[in-house]
Amino acid sequence: MxxxxxxxxxxxxxxxxxxxxxxxxxxxxxxxxxxxxxxxxxxxxxxxxxxxxxxxxxxxxxxxxxxxxxxxxxxxxxxxxxxxxxxxxxxxxAAGAGDAVTARLMMKRAAGHLSSDQEPLIKLLDVQTAMLEGRTDDARKGFEALIEDPETRLLGLRGLYIEAQRAGAMEAARHYAAEAAKLAPQLEWASSAVMGQLCAEGDWDGALKLVDARKQALAHGKDVARKERAALLTARAMANIDTNHAAAKADALEANRLAPDLVPAAVTAARALFTDGEVRKGSRILEAAWKRFPHPDIAAAYIDGRAGDTAQDRLKRARHLVSLRSHTVEGSLALARAAYDAGDYKLARENVEKVIRSAPRESAYLLLADIEEAETGDQGKVRQWLSMAVKAPRDPVWTADGYASEQWSPVSPVTGRLNSFEWKTPVEQLSPVIEAHQPEVRGAVEEAKALSPVVHLDEARRQARAKAARHDVEDAQTMVPAAEPARKAPAQKPEKHDTLAEKNDEVEDAHLPQGPIVFDDPGVDEDERQRKAKNAFRLF
Structure with a gap:
């Protein structure tokens, strides 16, 4: 122009x-x-x-x-x-589509027209073709050749990392991920693998150094780095709360300052302050966290914050906490538990029934069964609430990548992704589909569970079934008569039900499962779990 x-x-x-x-x-x-x-x-x-x-x-x-x-x-x-x-x-x-024949032909044609020293993509195509053809040794050698070139070093490390995972060589995989994290901390796959290993080993200082390196590499990720640092500080405070109380208290307070919406940070900081007698300061932290996100851990820490309080004092603190943000499910449950401990069964029943009407869940029915047993002793009603607890939706738990846990952890035990746990109701319907059609994913999850310090629990459902089974056994022992000579009993007309409660009890007994209750927890065979974990990852 x-x-x-x-x-x-x-x-x-x-x-x-x-x-x-x-x-x-x-x-x-x-x-x-x-x-x-x-x-x-x-x-x-x-x-x-x-x-x-x-x-x-x-x-x-x-x-x-x-x-x-x-x-x-x-x-x-x-x-x-x-x-x-x-x-x-x-x-x-063609390699991306899985066409090994076309990929090999095009690789040879490209190598005839281009120089592999000037165009590293030819080496990548050669490696991908070898992987499609099942030549793992050639693929590994190709990735090792990519490491020699500074431009393709990260690509080679990524390929070796995936190949090591596929072969089950976890030590080698972690080594390649650590090398890649040193060169480029912003890589999510490398930092997640290293972060998961560091957190599993309890090396919180190394994990914090990695987060700081990622913060410098990602200029636009300051908010993400701040939340990640808060999660690691919280985990370090929870690990050192009994051995180094002063350092744990400082870490928890800094974590709460960096991420005020992180529930474990607020709870840990408040409990550290309660231990030092700073009840008012710890209560303010929990009250601020409760206003942002009502959580049962916040309620439990707040209600039991002052040592030596009576049940009435704890009920008073529960009333005050619920008044800060009313009309919440967690608030009603916390108030109901405090009222149950204080012997105010009427207030406890009102709050539990409010939860059942708005958002029924297991813990509400279990608590209602305890209230019924303590207030009236009506075993029929107790069994009724227990049976409804077994069928009720599960309570929210800490969930990350499909893995549910009663305890919070800074990283996902499945992927190693930092700050990935969310408080929500687990989706039970997805688990059978994954286990049936993706055995390699099931093996990876089982291995992650074995390596992770997070312990998966489902105590609410198991307690409900165990309690129902215990009541059935006790009733069976009391109802079995002494042995009498066999004789033909005269036909009698069925007795009329005196009250509606007795009729409900008999109807409920008819629907209850007969015989011993078997818990659906068959366990996992260790050898089979390790064998499946070796084939848990694929490149494509």
Whole structure:
């Protein structure tokens, strides 16, 4: 565009110049070889311009003829390069689609047109083709060759990491992930693998250093790095609360300052303050956290915050906490438990029934069974609430990547992703589908559970079934009569039910399962778990 504009300006200047000379007539006299020549001035100017144009054209022709071999060579080289990149692109697409034959053919064609030293993607296509064809040794050698090139070092480490996981060599996989994390802390796969290992070993200082390195590498991830640091500080405080109370208290307070919405940080900081007798300061932290997100751990720490309180004092603290953010399920349950401990069964029943009407869950029915047993002793009603607890939706728990736990952890035991636990109701319907169709995922989850310090519990459901079984056994022992001689009993008419409660008891007994209750926890065979864990990862 600039060149066209330049030519336009030159033509305009020449036109204006010739027009100016035409308005001013004159002659140009020249003497050459004793002869005198006289020409008009405008004719002399036109001849001069034409001479310059002829010289430029001649120079262009001579230059083009002189450079023609180089031009032809460059043309054929560009054509060859284009064919090579076209073959490389087709090969990568074929490798991604799983077509090993086409990928191998395109790799050879690309290697014939391009140099592998100048184009590292040829090596990548060769490695992917080897993986598709099942040549794992060649694929590993190809990834090791990629490590030698600084431009493809991270790519080679990534491939070796996945191959080591596929082969079950977890130590080698962690080594490759650590090397990649040193070169590029912003890589999610590398930092997650290293972070999961550091947290499993309890190396919180190393995990904090890794988070700081990621913060420097990711200029736009300051908020994420702040939350990750808060999670690690909370975990370190929870680990050191009994051995190094002062350091744990400082870590918990800093974590609560960095992430006020992190429930474990607030609870840990408040409990550390309660231990030192700073009840008011700890209560303020829990009250602020409760206003943001009502959580049962906050309620438990707040109600039991002051040592030596009576049941009535704890009930009073529960009333105050619930008043800060009313009409919540967790608040009603906390108040109901405090009222049950204080012997105020009417208040406890009102709050539990409020929860059952709005959001029924296991813990509500279990608590209602305890209230019924303590207040009326009606075993029929107790069994009724217990049976409803078994069928009720589960209570929210800490969940990360499909893994549910009663205890919070800074990293996911499945993927090693930091700060991934969320407080929500687990989805039970997805578990059988995953176990039936993805055995490699099941093996990975089992191995992560074995390595993780987080312990998976489902105590609410097991306690409900155990309690129901205990009541059935006790009733069976009291209802079995002494042995009598066999004799034919006269036919009798069925007795009428005196009260509606007795009728409900018999109907409920008819629906209860007969015989011993078997818990659905068969366990996991250790050898089978390890065998499945070796095949738990795939590159594609």
């Amino acid at each position: 600039l060149r066209v504009l330049f030519y336009f300006v030159v033509i305009a200047v020449l036109g204006l110049g010739f027009a100016w000379l035409a308005d001013r007539p004159g002659e140009l006299h020249a003497v050459f070889a004793g002869n005198q020549y006289s020409v008009p001035l405008i004719t002399a100017a036109a001849m001069l311009v034409a001479l310059v144009a002829v010289i430029l054209i001649c120079w262009w022709l001579i230059k083009s003829i002189w450079q023609s071999p180089y031009i032809l060579h460059r043309h054929f080289r560009a054509r060859k390069r284009d064919r090579g990149y076209q073959a490389l692109s087709t090969g990568l697409i």
